[in-house]
Amino acid sequence: xxxxxxDSILDVRDLTVKFFLDEGTVHxxxxxxxxxxxxxxxxxxxxxxxxxxxxxxxxxxxxxxxARISGEILFRERGGDITNxxxxxxxxxxxxxxxxxxxxxxxxxxxxxxxxxxxISNQLSEAIIQFQGLTKRQARARVIELLQLVGIPQAExxxxxxxxxxxxxxxxxxxxxxxxxxxxxxxxADEPTTALDVTLQAQVLNLIRDMQDxxxxxxxxxxxxxxxxxxxxxxxxxxxxxMVVESGPVIEIFDNPKHPYTRGLMHSIPKLRGRRGERVExxxxxxxxxxxxxxxxxxxxxxxxxxxRCTKGIPQRVQVxxxxxxxCHVYQPGEGEPDVVNA
Amino acid sequence: xxxxxxxxxxxxxxxxxxxxxxxxxxxxxxxxAVRxxxxxxxxxxxxxxxxxxxxxxxxxxxxxxxxLRAxxxxxxxxxxxxxxxxxxxxxxxxxALKGARADxxxxxxxxxxxxxPRLPIMDIIAEPLKAHGYxxxxxxxxxxxxxxxxxxxxxxxxxxxxxxxxxxxxxxxVARALALRPALIVADxxxxALDVSVQAQVLNLLLDLQDxLGLSFVFIGHDLSVVRYLCDTVAVMYLGxxxxxxxxxxxYEEPRHPxxxxxLSAVPDADPHAPWRRDIVKGEVTGDERxxxxxxxxxxxxxxxEICRNQxxxxxxxxxxxxxxxxxxxxxxxxxxEGVS
Ligand SMILES: Nc1ncnc2c1ncn2[C@@H]1O[C@H](COP(=O)(O)OP(=O)(O)O)[C@@H](O)[C@H]1O
Ligand SMILES: Nc1ncnc2c1ncn2[C@@H]1O[C@H](COP(=O)(O)OP(=O)(O)O)[C@@H](O)[C@H]1O
Ligand SMILES: [Mg+2]
Ligand SMILES: [Mg+2]
Numbered sequence: 001x002x003x004x005x006x007d008s009i010l011d012v013r014d015l016t017v018k019f020f021l022d023e024g025t026v027h028x029x030x031x032x033x034x035x036x037x038x039x040x041x042x043x044x045x046x047x048x049x050x051x052x053x054x055x056x057x058x059x060x061x062x063x064x065x066x067a068r069i070s071g072e073i074l075f076r077e078r079g080g081d082i083t084n085x086x087x088x089x090x091x092x093x094x095x096x097x098x099x100x101x102x103x104x105x106x107x108x109x110x111x112x113x114x115x116x117x118x119x120i121s122n123q124l125s126e127a128i129i130q131f132q133g134l135t136k137r138q139a140r141a142r143v144i145e146l147l148q149l150v151g152i153p154q155a156e157x158x159x160x161x162x163x164x165x166x167x168x169x170x171x172x173x174x175x176x177x178x179x180x181x182x183x184x185x186x187x188x189a190d191e192p193t194t195a196l197d198v199t200l201q202a203q204v205l206n207l208i209r210d211m212q213d214x215x216x217x218x219x220x221x222x223x224x225x226x227x228x229x230x231x232x233x234x235x236x237x238x239x240x241x242x243m244v245v246e247s248g249p250v251i252e253i254f255d256n257p258k259h260p261y262t263r264g265l266m267h268s269i270p271k272l273r274g275r276r277g278e279r280v281e282x283x284x285x286x287x288x289x290x291x292x293x294x295x296x297x298x299x300x301x302x303x304x305x306x307x308x309r310c311t312k313g314i315p316q317r318v319q320v321x322x323x324x325x326x327x328c329h330v331y332q333p334g335e336g337e338p339d340v341v342n343a
Numbered sequence: 344x345x346x347x348x349x350x351x352x353x354x355x356x357x358x359x360x361x362x363x364x365x366x367x368x369x370x371x372x373x374x375x376a377v378r379x380x381x382x383x384x385x386x387x388x389x390x391x392x393x394x395x396x397x398x399x400x401x402x403x404x405x406x407x408x409x410x411l412r413a414x415x416x417x418x419x420x421x422x423x424x425x426x427x428x429x430x431x432x433x434x435x436x437x438x439a440l441k442g443a444r445a446d447x448x449x450x451x452x453x454x455x456x457x458x459x460p461r462l463p464i465m466d467i468i469a470e471p472l473k474a475h476g477y478x479x480x481x482x483x484x485x486x487x488x489x490x491x492x493x494x495x496x497x498x499x500x501x502x503x504x505x506x507x508x509x510x511x512x513x514x515x516x517v518a519r520a521l522a523l524r525p526a527l528i529v530a531d532x533x534x535x536a537l538d539v540s541v542q543a544q545v546l547n548l549l550l551d552l553q554d555x556l557g558l559s560f561v562f563i564g565h566d567l568s569v570v571r572y573l574c575d576t577v578a579v580m581y582l583g584x585x586x587x588x589x590x591x592x593x594x595y596e597e598p599r600h601p602x603x604x605x606x607l608s609a610v611p612d613a614d615p616h617a618p619w620r621r622d623i624v625k626g627e628v629t630g631d632e633r634x635x636x637x638x639x640x641x642x643x644x645x646x647x648x649e650i651c652r653n654q655x656x657x658x659x660x661x662x663x664x665x666x667x668x669x670x671x672x673x674x675x676x677x678x679x680x681e682g683v684s
């Protein structure tokens with residue numbers, strides 16, 4: 001049997017996903033590893049196209065047929081057994097059970113999990129009956145309870161609404177209720193608040209945190225917003241071009257970023273508590289295409305610390321602090337701390 | 344003769360745009376109106392940036408379009424200092440409007456849909472020049488100049504939009520807006536669709552251009568950190584009205600309208616040590632509050648009193664003697680509101 005760290009519920013190891021298309025091969029995810037300690041929250045951060053969504057869909061095995069997936073995704077079952085998700089059939093019984101009862105997802109767009117033609121009551125109770133063996137009546141009571149829990153006022157009445165009858169904020173809440181209906185242990189939230197205004201974002205994030213406590217959830221929060229990660233998660237992995245370039249406890253990553261890309265990101269965003277007159281510093285250039293797999297470090301083209309060796313091999317993961325890892329040639333053992341550029 | 348303060352380039356007074364709500368199939372009948380912009384007043388100092396912030400649907404884009412006369416306002420005036428003198432954009436017609444528009448240009452949010460994919464960027468950027476009758480040779484020269492001004496290689500002129508990244512496309516949008524050497528740029532969420540590392544490139548480009556060309560900006564945004572970075576003065580909008588207007592630091596550090604304070608405290612700053620009040624904001628904008636009487640923020644306001652339901656608060660300096668910091672709240676200056684330092 002596979003071994004996992006004792007406190008993890010999910011271990012992603014060397015995950016690689018390629019799409020074979022007529023135009024060529026898309027290297028969407030190139031050897032991603034991270035683990036989710038049970039009951040804790042992990043953020044996956046990176047700019048568009050870096051492989052966040054593809055990584056999430058690998059965990060739930062909802063990738064299109066053109067995708068080839070390799071590596072391990074170890075999941076600790078309720079009884080303690082370990083299942084390697086990458087070895088399961090995407091449509092097989094085990095995977096359907098895991099998607100149904102163990103790992104739920106929520107998205108940016110609530111209508112991607114809610115059906116427009118069914119009442120909220122029917123959609124949620126179906127999910128409950130299917131997996132928890134309750135009667136229709138019990139299920140309806142449970143649905144109302146769930147809607148109350150996610151903060152939908154007058155839940156007894158709202159339960160018979162169709163999604164379009166709800167306001168934007170209420171639809172977000174209904175989507176979250178839907179994801180929680182089957183009492184999952186892991187919640188993956190893929191940019192859940194990206195399209196929302198700041199006040200609604202705060203409400204939805206607040207709800208996700210409350211639900212995490214209520215359901216003892218392990219949370220994977222995917223976002224491109226460094227402000228959201230800073231306040232929502234315990235651990236963070238920074239992705240660039242299909243790779244995790246740096247990972248660690250969130251405070252450590254913000255206080256002591258090591259990878260030049262992480263540093264670049266932090267310097268490129270204006271702060272609300274802005275020091276006046278201080279310029280943000282953009283990262284020069286732009287993200288290269290995912291069609292051509294780089295020979296060296298994926299970031300080296302844009303890196304202010306680039307050296308000769310950076311264009312050669314893919315950098316290995318090095319530990320630079322307690323639970324703090326970085327993939328950068330400059331930090332390879334024996335080199336010591338490099339000169340701090342743009343810090 | 345129209346007049347406005349010497350240091351201003353734009354003065355908007357009591358601007359309104361109401362869209363009719365119609366019903367009926369055979370004979371459309373007006374049954375009401377969306378008060379998209381409902382009595383907005385502000386001015387922009389020459390060479391400075393005014394920020395317009397607020398949640399989606401509060402009327403920012405409609406305000407911008409009314410200023411540029413991309414739509415006809417219901418009422419109000421938009422005084423604008425052109426090269427030929429002060430004009431009221433609302434009253435202009437024909438060639439006079441075309442002339443004034445050369446001095447005022449817009450940059451849009453979406454760098455993907457705002458550029459015609461079938462034209463090389465030479466033609467895209469030259470389009471306003473062509474419309475104003477510049478000869479071909481001069482147009483081509485100017486486009487090359489503009490490309491280097493926004494940090495793109497002049498050789499790129501023959502390429503099509505699809506071969507550029509989001510940030511590069513937004514530079515192309517900025518180059519097009521600058522073609523006629525305008526004095527004022529109205530930028531409607533120009534960085535909202537960009538990734539953070541690229542967003543910074545465009546923000547700094549706007550600051551550099553302002554430095555070099557003395558441009559004035561109306562900058563519309565919903566990201567309060569970006570607005571703080573770019574703007575000198577900020578107007579906060581809520582349901583078609585300005586609820587607070589002040590110099591940027593005063594507004595962020597000592598907000599006087601409860602809505603401004605709410606917005607600021609809801610932003611998770613990119614610093615895990617900064618405070619974040621994720622539990623402070625209640626309710627959401629439904630549009631039902633678009634009342635004629637009373638304060639439109641009253642249903643969500645933790646400080647609401649009887650007077651807030653019965654009387655519409657005017658934008659004023661409240662109990663404080665400071666004509667540069669205005670808030671539309673009956674209790675402006677009297678509440679202990681949290682800001683950000
Ligand atoms: N179905 C697909 N077919 C081909 N390429 C894809 C597909 N889905 C995603 N990709 C590519 O994989 C890469 C990672 O995408 P994604 O995970 O969606 O990025 P993110 O969520 O970080 O923005 C991108 O280059 C994207 O274009
Ligand atoms: N052409 C239109 N017809 C009717 N209503 C409109 C039109 N344009 C905008 N609105 C309404 O006016 C209000 C303000 O919209 P907008 O100016 O786009 O807001 P913002 O840019 O702040 O998101 C919204 O309620 C919107 O639905
Ligand atoms: Mg995604
Ligand atoms: Mg808008």
